[in-house]
Amino acid sequence: MDLDFWIERWDNGRIGFHQDTLNPYLAYFYGEKGTDLAQRDKLKVFVPLSGKSKDMLWLSQNGYRVFAVECSKRAVVDFFEENSLNYKHVEKDQRALYQSNDLDTPIEIYQGDFFAVEKKDLAGVTDIFDRASLIALPEGMRKRYVAKMADLQDAGIRTLLVTLTYDTAEMNGPPFSLSEKAVYDLYSEHFSIEKLCIKDVLSEEKGLRSRGLTALTETVYKLVRR
Ligand SMILES: C[S@@+](CC[C@H](N)C(=O)[O-])C[C@H]1O[C@@H](n2cnc3c(N)ncnc32)[C@H](O)[C@@H]1O
Known part of the structure; x- marks a missing residue:
């Protein structure tokens, strides 16, 4: 199962895995049971194979910083556009990075292969959400x-x-x-x-x-x- 399989699914809208609602376990363990809101800016959550998951939006709106990786450009662009987030696309170390421009939603998505992520990319990451x-x-x-x-x-x-x-x-x-x-x-x-x-x-x-x-x-x- 290679990247083309997923990129084609996104391009053809075959994304039955996408949930329009917040994941309830994330809401419970990182919301209700999570660190105090005031302390959350010290936490950064890595979301591997992120798709356009609403969970990233919720995390960023609830005090966490987010770094994600997703191979499909369609998914990454849809995430920012469907959530009405201003974003910029930058090339960093020859990689495509999409960053929210809004300080209230600190999200950075690397559009590329998870297996090409390097340890330095996860600087500051304290938590990982794998759904x-x-x-x-x-x-x-x-x-x-x-x-x-x-x-x-x-x-x-x-x-x-x-x-x-x-x-x-x-x-x-x-x-x-x-x-x-x-x-x-x-x-x-x-x-x-x-x-x-x-x-x-x-x-x-x-x-x-x-x-x-x-x-x-x-x-x-x-x-x-x-
Ligand atoms: C089943 S979906 C889950 C998406 C997301 N975690 C969610 O909860 O909606 C898997 C995602 O991983 C992406 N993907 C698969 N292999 C990848 C890889 N090697 N690197 C980056 N993204 C990948 C696909 O494009 C797809 O969006």
Whole structure:
């Protein structure tokens, strides 16, 4: 599954994964349970494989700084335009960076390949929000993604990881099913792992039901880089 696959999906509007509403786990763990509003400007959240997720807007409007990476130019431009944000496009280190001009919404999106992100790009990052990012990738790419994530992070960086689990005989990804065992196998070498919650989401996921799923759970983990 290469970048062209995703770029073509964006160009053809096949973006069923996009949610127009705020992710409820983000709202809970970074809103209600999050750091005091006054302290949040010290926190910077990295959103890998971001799409045009509304979560970035919410984070920036709720005191956090945001750095994201997304391969599709369409997704990045749509994010700024659909949210009526003024932005500029700059070339930095031969990369396409899109930055909000508004100090109230401190968002920077690197339009390019996640695997080309360098550790210096994550300077100041304290937190990572991974919703539909790891699970967008097929099993064969997971180890590379997690190894890259481990390389990019200093000790102490926290990740909120949202996964889906279903019977792979019923449906092919994306999104790809990830078992709890797979999460521990992938992350335990470099990360501490805490399972925060698990929820039956079959009734909420009409699109995935129509693809044949008869059972579907969502699990949320907190990872901390050791
Ligand atoms: C399933 S979508 C999830 C988007 C977002 N996390 C959300 O919650 O809506 C996966 C996104 O990753 C992007 N993507 C896939 N592979 C990528 C890569 N190697 N580098 C950067 N972006 C990538 C795709 O264009 C797509 O927007």
